[in-house]
Amino acid sequence: MMILERGNQAITKDRHEKLPNMGAVGLAIWVPSVTNQAKDSKASDARSSVRGYASLSLADDKDDGGDLELSVIENGADIEALDKLLEKLEVSQAMSKSCVKVSLEITLKEARDRMDDNQQTCVLVVDEEGLLEGILTCGDIRRYLSKKSSDDAKSDSRHLDVSACLVSSVCTRGLSYRGRERGLLTCYPDTNLAVAKELMEAKGIKQLPVVKRGVESNKERKRRIIALLHYDSIWNCLRFSLIS
Template sequence: MSDNCLKVSPSQSLREALNCMCDGQQKCVLVVDADDYLEGILTYGDIKRWLFNRSGDPSSWSTMDVDTCNVSSMFTRGISYHGQERGLLTCYPGTDLAMAKQLMETKGIKHLPVLKWPKDALKEKRRRVVAVLYYDSIWICLRDVIIHRKSLNQQQEDDSGI
């Protein structure tokens, strides 16, 4: 997971969010309220869907759209599951990588906000973000583990004279 997560407010313009994403070389920004609690996530996919639904023709998008539209009109707030609206998919620092990977693959997402453990889960509904887990990072981690294990196995074989 990366604690280098970018944050914007729902009232910021699309241009400001895009500049933040480009400047930070990130594929998403987290949308947070004034108290830094997670409201949702904005990805390039969200922006493309919103612009396409708005005009249907990407060539007709104008600079004005980017300057006048707020993040609040297009960011992902949650998911639809069996016809019902659910909250945003998130995980916690202790979430098993295999579980996070499966969740991301099942829902077709590439970014998963990592939230701070609540002190009292029954009382605290809003959560603060500590990081973002990127799907690509999971694969990099798995690759590194496999390489490390191969190296250990080779070392054991060399030490045993096989």
């Protein structure tokens, strides 16, 4: 485990001077939401199943094969130093443009096949104009099948469900906040990674759609997709910026 340098020294010191220390064991990122969820996984699973997306839980990370490098940083100064570093980086430096888009009208089986073919853990759901309508993750499909299998004891029910059920009935189209339905969480390419990280941790999600800023029509507002930001890409971007 590595503890980041405290206070302003960690921020102002030339990054090349940090490399010998950081390069020895790698930079450790503290993820408060993940640490808290590990203590109360049942409550976390209940929340994530309602909200959709793929949740930031340790068990899910192992299943997805994309374990995050976690370490508890001992004091607030270290956390602040990390956030200061992330504030200098933008979403555009970490986002992926290889995201998969699917229609609302395709079946879960087709969507799952698209994920498998492209080695993705989620797909972005769009309308006929290519505007963002929602997001569908492997977790969404697993929860749907689990619920269906408990409701129906037929041996072939899983196969029939994914072949007949449409993406539109399972994908996440928004989040509930203070009793009100809100739109899908998104960010912009010029959003700094500290803000994106905080948003993803607060809502317990691994993926954040990146949309175009300054669109001409209100219909396209926060819906014209550019890319997708994965939570672990924030770590990868930070590590790369320190060694480059």
